[in-house]
Amino acid sequence: MDMPRGYPDAMSAASVFPALEALLPRIQKPIQYVGGEVNAVVGDWDAAEVRWALMYPDAYEVGAPNQGVQILYEVLNEQPGVLCERTYAVWPDLEALMREHAVPQFTVDAHRPVGAFDLFGISFSTELGYTNMLTALDLAGIGILAVERGESDPIVVAGGHAAFNPEPIADFIDAAVLGDGEEAVLRLTDIVRDWKREGRPGGRAGLLQLIAASGVAYVPSLYDVEYLEDGRIRRVVPRQSGIPWRVAKHTLMDLDEWPYPKAPLVPLAETVHERMSVEIFRGCTRGCRFCQAGMITRPVRERSKAGIAAMVANGLQATGYEEVGLLSLSSADHSEIAEVTTYLADCYEGSQTSLSLPSTRVDAFNIDLANELSRNGRRSGLTFAPEGGSERMRRVINKQVTEEDLIRTVATAYAAGWRQVKLYFMCGLPTETDEDVLQIARMAAEVIRVGREVSGRRDIRCTVSIGGFVPKPHTPFQWAAQLDHETTDARLAKLRDAIRSNREYGKSIGFRYHDGKPGTIEGLLSRGDRRVGRVILQAWRDGARFDGWSEHFDFDRWSMAVHTALADEPVDLDWYTTRERDHAEVLPWDHLDSGLDREWLWEDWQDSVGEHGVEDCRWTPCFDCGVCDQLGTSIQVGPTDLGLPDVGHPEVRVGSPG
Amino acid sequence: MRLRYAKRGRLRFASHRDFQRALERALRRADVPMAYSAGFSPHPKISYANAAPTGTASEAEFFEIGLAQMCDPDDVRLRLDAALPPGLDIVDVVIARTSDFAERLQASRWRIELPGLTPAEAEVAVAALLAAEEVIVERMTKNGLRTFDVRGALCAARVMPTADGGAACAILTVVLRQATPAVRPDDVLAALRSVAPSPVLTGWHTPPPLVTREMQGPLAETGSADGFALGDPLAADREADQT
Structure with a gap:
């Protein structure tokens, strides 16, 4: 069905709610589409000069709690003359009705058509959200392909971790923002505002040139990709002068100046995270080689202990939530975490408020923190992430945990009254063999043996959770071969059998795994180039939606789409996934600058294969990953000067940007 | 409270x-x-x-x-x-201030707006429903398919007069007795469909009805048009507080 193209200003920005309302009684969980969350903002459309629609491309229950979208939503809505509303992926039941009744993709705040906004920002935590973006563009009546868009269509901007290689979606987006979004969205807003005030010089193309030339965002349409005969990339070249050869990521440097979200959204519908989150630091320098998040968010920037205390107190007051999660990539690594947890535990002792530290660090210190946060509460489960099954694998991935550390740590946990320990692993890591993965079964049995001994109980449990490893751009494993899904599944089956066949301990060990097929497609989308865009479009046309949900993901559909869309190319699914790249190959994201020095990444990849570790630069000298030098940033860790307020009277201190 | x-x-x-x-x-x-x-x-x-x-x-x-x-x-x-x-x-x-609050929630008055149905069409269906001794409908519940006698729970039903003749939208008011399991407004609609089949009532393409619970409380027989009136279930507490 054809949607009307290009909404002229104001008039057609009217709410589509009357039309939507008639459809809501006919679908599942209608509450997710009505908005009205506590702390939601409905701005004055006519008074706004720049209007953003932000999307998290998954179902509302997953998207609404997303911190990135909540932060940008608030940052933008605080700006005078700027309006920001949110939209999420609609489930297929509503999508069908929206097509039947010509209801366009809408925002949940004021139910305005997404096509009426100036900018449409989409935050990709995972590549499996790409097809949901296409659904939204199509329902919005915005051209799916960037080249099809008209003058009044929004500028489509991708962000989030997946935007560090936006090449597979290069045909669908107008721009991509790399790194922290707070300042980037404000700079984009300024560019769009000025352009509108000046009478839109050069039209849409003129605006995209301004954005590209500013370096704020990468505009794929202004770059040509040239290929070699064998299918590899020859080079990526700007199409005009004034367009930068490389586009760098954004790095926010003082988290205390950006205490967002100040008033987190409280959805009416049930979501995957029924709690408030406070980000206690950004970045991680542990150097786990598989971890894209750790590599692309460097350097470490901590929020001060006083800043954390204020955000917890203000956020609880604004939301009424009963639980606060202290978020980061490895929360126990905050330099003042002990002080913070003791302080918060004192503040909320005897109240109904509970605190959680979703950290997976494997050491006794982590248990101390967990004990502190569960002073009065139930000690149910703790999660650790050794990631690699054998000592050798952990050296390869630079996860510096010995088996002795792990056993000592879980023994401490069981002895302190914790009943259940969850262990996270990956399968298919570089150089891995069956034997490496089977070590997990032995380790889990040892965990139970020691656990029974120290706790004196037989009802303790350990759950092994394992999924296939997907090599990601901007990591030392960006050159690695991904393990094919058949071998992954066979290896996981052997591990399952090894665990189950243990008569003494097997019954106390749970086993949860993700099969390898979705990982193969995620691998294609992660390390793909522009040609993969055709695959995404084909799969979407064939019905691909919600690919992150096992009940919607269909490997055969994707596999067929690869065949169809790449029939005339010298590349295929294996070429993108199970093929190891060499040093000389131009990678699709080489012109996008995460701050990491390519040579450093290569050396780290070689060290990995040689099973050599690298320390954390927070407590050892710099080893020249390149980030701080190239981006003019530095590590920001405590101790901080500003003390914690008195327990019971948390002082409310709120910073503001600039 | x-x-x-x-x-x-x-x-x-x-x-x-x-x-x-x-x-x-x-x-x-x-x-x-x-x-x-x-x-x-x-x-x-x-x-x-x-x-x-x-x-x-x-x-x-x-x-x-x-x-x-x-x-x-x-x-x-x-x-x-x-x-x-x-x-x-x-x-x-x-x-x-009182202990029998739950017992005071004896019945509910529901307002059901039926876009696409004329008041005249609604009158026919309501009359047929009121004339019946018993109207059984089925509904899937958490405990499986259940049957409900809608007529038995129905105290009153009438089509409200609308100012402009209401050609496009009939408005019903029904009073339903509280029971376990409860008969709901959608059961009343199912009952209306079964006693007076009408293409508008049965069709999937009509805009969905807008249903509002107007009042819930103790049931009293009166000389009013319906013969029934609903009281305020909080009145007893308020009175006890004032004395």
Whole structure:
């Protein structure tokens, strides 16, 4: 069905709610589409000069709690003359009705058509959200392909971790923002505002040139990709002068100046995270080689202990939530975490408020923190992430945990009254063999043996959770071969059998795994180039939606789409996934600058294969990953000067940007 | 304390569980001093009565809360209403002074707007329903397929006069007795379809009916048009408070 193209200003920005309302009684969980969350903002459309629609491309229950979208939503809505509303992926039941009744993709705040906004920002935590973006563009009546868009269509901007290689979606987006979004969205807003005030010089193309030339965002349409005969990339070249050869990521440097979200959204519908989150630091320098998040968010920037205390107190007051999660990539690594947890535990002792530290660090210190946060509460489960099954694998991935550390740590946990320990692993890591993965079964049995001994109980449990490893751009494993899904599944089956066949301990060990097929497609989308865009479009046309949900993901559909869309190319699914790249190959994201020095990444990849570790630069000298030098940033860790307020009277201190 | 709230507009799509979460959070934001249950994971003391189905608006939903200290009902009403999202509105608060509150919720008056149906068509169907001795409908519930006698639970039903002749939208008012399992407004619509089949009532393409619970309370026989009237279930508490 054809949607009307290009909404002229104001008039057609009217709410589509009357039309939507008639459809809501006919679908599942209608509450997710009505908005009205506590702390939601409905701005004055006519008074706004720049209007953003932000999307998290998954179902509302997953998207609404997303911190990135909540932060940008608030940052933008605080700006005078700027309006920001949110939209999420609609489930297929509503999508069908929206097509039947010509209801366009809408925002949940004021139910305005997404096509009426100036900018449409989409935050990709995972590549499996790409097809949901296409659904939204199509329902919005915005051209799916960037080249099809008209003058009044929004500028489509991708962000989030997946935007560090936006090449597979290069045909669908107008721009991509790399790194922290707070300042980037404000700079984009300024560019769009000025352009509108000046009478839109050069039209849409003129605006995209301004954005590209500013370096704020990468505009794929202004770059040509040239290929070699064998299918590899020859080079990526700007199409005009004034367009930068490389586009760098954004790095926010003082988290205390950006205490967002100040008033987190409280959805009416049930979501995957029924709690408030406070980000206690950004970045991680542990150097786990598989971890894209750790590599692309460097350097470490901590929020001060006083800043954390204020955000917890203000956020609880604004939301009424009963639980606060202290978020980061490895929360126990905050330099003042002990002080913070003791302080918060004192503040909320005897109240109904509970605190959680979703950290997976494997050491006794982590248990101390967990004990502190569960002073009065139930000690149910703790999660650790050794990631690699054998000592050798952990050296390869630079996860510096010995088996002795792990056993000592879980023994401490069981002895302190914790009943259940969850262990996270990956399968298919570089150089891995069956034997490496089977070590997990032995380790889990040892965990139970020691656990029974120290706790004196037989009802303790350990759950092994394992999924296939997907090599990601901007990591030392960006050159690695991904393990094919058949071998992954066979290896996981052997591990399952090894665990189950243990008569003494097997019954106390749970086993949860993700099969390898979705990982193969995620691998294609992660390390793909522009040609993969055709695959995404084909799969979407064939019905691909919600690919992150096992009940919607269909490997055969994707596999067929690869065949169809790449029939005339010298590349295929294996070429993108199970093929190891060499040093000389131009990678699709080489012109996008995460701050990491390519040579450093290569050396780290070689060290990995040689099973050599690298320390954390927070407590050892710099080893020249390149980030701080190239981006003019530095590590920001405590101790901080500003003390914690008195327990019971948390002082409310709120910073503001600039 | 006993509280009456309304579920209006787009928030009628909130399920009862959605309301429960929203209420517990609003109570915390509003600093209402709640009493908590004893035990390992204490819960605030709240009990709910006869929640209207998801998608149904209501002017008369009720719940009770246990407080850790005495509070002024008006103050609680204002603070809690301000803390709840617009559309979930606290409309009345009394101090619980009587014990038979649940028994006073004897019946509900529902307003059912049927876009696409003329009042004349509705009249025919309503007359047929009232004339029947018994009208059995089936509905899938959590416990499987159940049957309900709609006529048995129905105290009154009539088509409301509309100002402009209401060519496009008939408005029904029905009074249903509370029972277990409860007969709901959608059961009444199913019953109307079964006694007076009409292409408009059976068709899937009509705009969905807008259903609102107008009142819920003690049932009294009167000389009014319906022969029945619903009282305010909070009146007894209010009176006890004043004496």
